[in-house]
Amino acid sequence: MSNPHIIENSATTIDLSIEQIDVKGQYIELAAPVHLSGQLNVSELLTQYSIALREGLESAVLQIGVDEAGRGPLLGSVNVASAILPAAWSGLIENQPLKDTPLSILTDSKQLSEKKRDVLYPLVQHHAIGYIVADVPAAVIDQINILQATMLGMRLCTEVLLKTIAPHLITDKSEPSNMQVQILFDGNRCPDLDEAMLIKAGIKTSAIDCQAWVKGDARHTSIAAASILAKVSRDKTMYALDAKHPKYGIAKHKGYPTRAHMETIEAYGVLPEHRRSFAPVRKVLEK
Known part of the structure; x- marks a missing residue:
């Protein structure tokens, strides 16, 4: 997996294609590349989490929401997104952590009109500490089936986002890090992450808590943010295909x-x- 391109300011832009994957030590050549794009707001990440990490505060727990769009269609990619909201905005929707924020109308993308989703899409991109969208093409879906293609998208979104975050929060790999990560996957299962890659990046697997949330996009703000990114990005590809055909x-x-x-x-x-x-x-x- 190649490293994301890093811009020398407060943002890290993520733009890469995955052509082969490592599954339990075996490399599999994908039928078509999986494209990942996104961004990490480094200055905001450090502002919110570096002090909390040093002092071992509970707020040092990083929550990543992950969701997909497009499992049911006969055409096109399945899109998967991961998102990290500001710590104060990340939580159960019923507790209204987004009240009086620019994302106050955010909930499950399926419960929102297309107009509202289109309004929220750039707002989520702007205010998220970090996000990634994976486009898993039809050829890969046909190669490994739609469930495994969705799990692959969820795995890659998570791994690349963690790998991008790690150098900024783990400065000394010889010292134990207080970094704790909760990864909240919409649905009833979690993908198998590449533990060897994460350890190499300085992230202890014991520090990662993967959780499956049934209907999570209507329950947790981070998953809802990911659902907006996945749904709108997929709709954009559909409009491009419509113009082509x-x-x-x-x-x-x-x-x-x-x-x-x-x-x-x-x-x-x-x-x-x-x-x-x-x-x-x-x-x-x-x-």
Whole structure:
């Protein structure tokens, strides 16, 4: 995995493609690259967490929310995002930690109108301490199945964000760090992280607490922030595909198996971006 490009100011820009992955010591060549993009606000990270880490305060626990968008469609990528909100903003939605903040309307992206999601998207990017969005293409979904593709996106978002954070909060790898991380995954399972890579980055696996939150995007602000990033970024790719293939009405159905979508596949054929392992697409190809 290559290192993110670092800008010499308060921000680290993350922009990389993953072409192979290490699964329990075995390298797997992906059918297509997984692209990751995002940013870390280094000065805000240090302001909020470096003192807390040195003094061993409870606020030194870093919460990362992770969510996905696009598991059900027949077309395009599944998008996964991870997000770190300011410490005071990170918590249960019912406790209203976002009250009187620019993200006050933030909740599960599925409960918000597209207009509200589009308003929140740049606000989350601006105010998050760090975030990453992974675009896992249809070819990878067909290669390893949609569940494993989603788990891969969640794993990569988490690992790259942690690897980007570590040099700023762990300055002396010979000394034990007080850094504690809670990773909150939307859903009922957590991905297997590359422990060897994290240890090499200076992060003890005992310091990482992975939690699966069913309907977490409606329960925790950090997961809700990730859901906005994942959903809007995926919608953007769908609009780009719509401009490329206007006959398919992609802007309306976003790749989901609507009747109109199925009729266009029957009429015009399967696109390179369609998921060939999904039964409705496979049936059309077999005709």
